[in-house]
Amino acid sequence: MSDATTVLLIDDDPQxxxxxxxxxxxxxxxxxxxxxxxxxxGLDTCARQPIDCVVLEIDLPDxxxxxxxxxxxxxxxxxxxxxxxxxxxxxxxLLDLAMKNGARAAFQKTVGIGDLLEESILKAIATxxxxxxLVS
Numbered sequence: 001m002s003d004a005t006t007v008l009l010i011d012d013d014p015q016x017x018x019x020x021x022x023x024x025x026x027x028x029x030x031x032x033x034x035x036x037x038x039x040x041x042g043l044d045t046c047a048r049q050p051i052d053c054v055v056l057e058i059d060l061p062d063x064x065x066x067x068x069x070x071x072x073x074x075x076x077x078x079x080x081x082x083x084x085x086x087x088x089x090x091x092x093x094l095l096d097l098a099m100k101n102g103a104r105a106a107f108q109k110t111v112g113i114g115d116l117l118e119e120s121i122l123k124a125i126a127t128x129x130x131x132x133x134l135v136s
Contacts (some may be wrong), residue, residue, distance in 0.1 A: 003011065004032040006050060007121060010042035011035075011057040012067065013088075016121070019084070022053060023114040024121075039063040043071055046081070053082040054122045057088050058098065066101065073102030078131055082124035086117065 009017045014037070020127040021033040036042035039060045045051070045101035054072060065085065070108060073079040078099070085098040085106035104124030107113050 004030045005052045005121075005125065006032045006034060008034045008036060008042060008045055008051045008054045010037075010039065010054060010065075011086075012037050012061050013057070016057070016088075019057060020114065020117060021118060027118045037061075039065065039068040042068060043060060046072065047121070051127050053084060054059040055084050055086050055117070055121070056103070058085060058094055066097070069098060069101050076100070076102040079104075079128050082121070082128045084117070084120050084124050086113065090107075 001135070009020055011017050017035045017123065021035065021053050024031040024033050034045055034049075036045050037078075039091045041061050042054065046054070047103050056068060060068070065087070068074040069083060070080050072083055083103045085095065086109055087094065088109050090108055104127055105120040107116065107120070
């Protein structure tokens with residue numbers, strides 16, 4: 001069993017995916033970063049392999065990121081997977097809505113947000129594990 005933390009980046013912008021994947025790899029060597037350009041391919045990836053955390057763009061070409069979030073976190077009070085929303089959409093309401101619908105953190109993509117991403121991912125994973133009694 002691998003000790004790597006597997007993070008799935010779902011974003012249709014390859015530059016964002018590459019940037020955040022590089023940030024995660026440089027922060028911690030034990031990140032395994034998987035990428036998906038659409039909501040459907042991201043959901044398929046989650047069905048095929050264990051994912052510790054999904055970093056999700058709300059504005060996707062094939063479906064709303066909220067649809068993806070609802071499928072990943074059908075029970076907001078007891079999520080099976082940690083989700084962090086990181087979106088280009090400049091609407092605070094959408095970030096609040098993402099949190100109410102099961103995201104563990106939600107941010108607008110801005111300069112410097114990469115510094116918060118690793119911390120947010122680790123906190124999100126720890127919260128989900130604690131809810132399932134996997135850590136104390």
